[in-house]
Amino acid sequence: MESRDLKLIMTRRFLILLLASLLSPLGWAQDRPTVVVTFSVLEDFVARVAGEHAEIVSLTPRGAEVHEYELRPGDFRALEQAELVFYNGLELEQWMGQVRAVVGADVAVVSVAAESGVETLPIVSGDYRGQADPHAWMDPRRAGEYVVAIAGELSRVIPDRASTFRANAKAYREELDDLYREMADALDVIPPERRVLISSEAAFVYFAEAFDFLHDGIWGNNAESEGAPRQLMRIIDLIDQRRPPALFWESTVSSRTVESVSADTGVPYDGPLYVDSLGEVGTPAGSYRGMMRENVRVLRDALLDDG
Numbered sequence: 001m002e003s004r005d006l007k008l009i010m011t012r013r014f015l016i017l018l019l020a021s022l023l024s025p026l027g028w029a030q031d032r033p034t035v036v037v038t039f040s041v042l043e044d045f046v047a048r049v050a051g052e053h054a055e056i057v058s059l060t061p062r063g064a065e066v067h068e069y070e071l072r073p074g075d076f077r078a079l080e081q082a083e084l085v086f087y088n089g090l091e092l093e094q095w096m097g098q099v100r101a102v103v104g105a106d107v108a109v110v111s112v113a114a115e116s117g118v119e120t121l122p123i124v125s126g127d128y129r130g131q132a133d134p135h136a137w138m139d140p141r142r143a144g145e146y147v148v149a150i151a152g153e154l155s156r157v158i159p160d161r162a163s164t165f166r167a168n169a170k171a172y173r174e175e176l177d178d179l180y181r182e183m184a185d186a187l188d189v190i191p192p193e194r195r196v197l198i199s200s201e202a203a204f205v206y207f208a209e210a211f212d213f214l215h216d217g218i219w220g221n222n223a224e225s226e227g228a229p230r231q232l233m234r235i236i237d238l239i240d241q242r243r244p245p246a247l248f249w250e251s252t253v254s255s256r257t258v259e260s261v262s263a264d265t266g267v268p269y270d271g272p273l274y275v276d277s278l279g280e281v282g283t284p285a286g287s288y289r290g291m292m293r294e295n296v297r298v299l300r301d302a303l304l305d306d307g
């Protein structure tokens with residue numbers, strides 16, 4: 001086909017779309033219910049279950065801090081239109097009071113962790129030690145439980161699509177179970193004594209249980225102060241005892257603290273690892289499966305490397 005023909009077709013398609021949007025002030029996009037999620041990991045899960053049947057708005061931008069986010073002007077509009085809100089829960093989002101103050105009284109605000117009934121593990125260190133750790137999605141099998149819970153809630157709000165949501169959730173859960181096995185196989189080459197994952201935030205509790213790593217962080221949870229002297233002293237002691245091959249930082253925090261711990265201990269650092277946010281759209285970590293595979297790649301490179 002000549003490029004002139006293609007151009008003509010594209011122009012015609014554009015005109016048809018333009019006409020359609022002018023003739024229909026409530027276009028198809030606006031017929032879809034708005035579903036708001038608090039951060040990009042849930043955006044991935046809800047998008048895979050809802051497909052084209054919902055308009056999904058994620059509040060915390062990719063790469064930004066989810067624990068202590070503050071609503072921006074555009075978020076209020078999305079929340080006012082929301083017919084359903086998904087958040088993680090387990091105290092991940094410290095700002096849910098702001099959300100509840102904006103959404104309509106009849107709108108369900110659903111904690112995916114609570115709704116899924118996922119088995120929780122305790123935070124390993126820091127101010128919140130012993131409380132349920134919020135990062136349950138870091139085990140792909142638990143992420144599958146999230147997906148099933150999301151399908152159930154979407155079906156209550158959009159009942160005529162319930163069978164689609166159920167089928168999408170079932171298919172995605174199978175992909176996540178496959179992802180778990182793929183990751184376990186890929187990480188299997190790291191010898192037991194090198195399976196030490198020390199990160200900035202100790203956010204890999206579920207990941208460490210799923211893939212058999214010893215895990216700790218400079219701080220326990222991003223909701224507490226980051227890089228305080230007592231935190232540094234504690235982790236430097238631990239690093240001196242364990243002598244791990246590498247230290248890690250996460251995409252939503254500054255690498256400054258891990259750099260200084262690395263300088264103090266002589267243990268190199270690597271990253272970023274992805275936990276509290278997907279990577280930007282179109283990058284390898286831009287989807288949930290992509291971010292988990294990126295984590296595997298970074299861990300293998302750093303923990304197997306003898307250089």
Ligand SMILES: [Zn+2]
Nearest residue numbers: 201203222276
């Ligand atoms: Zn976190």
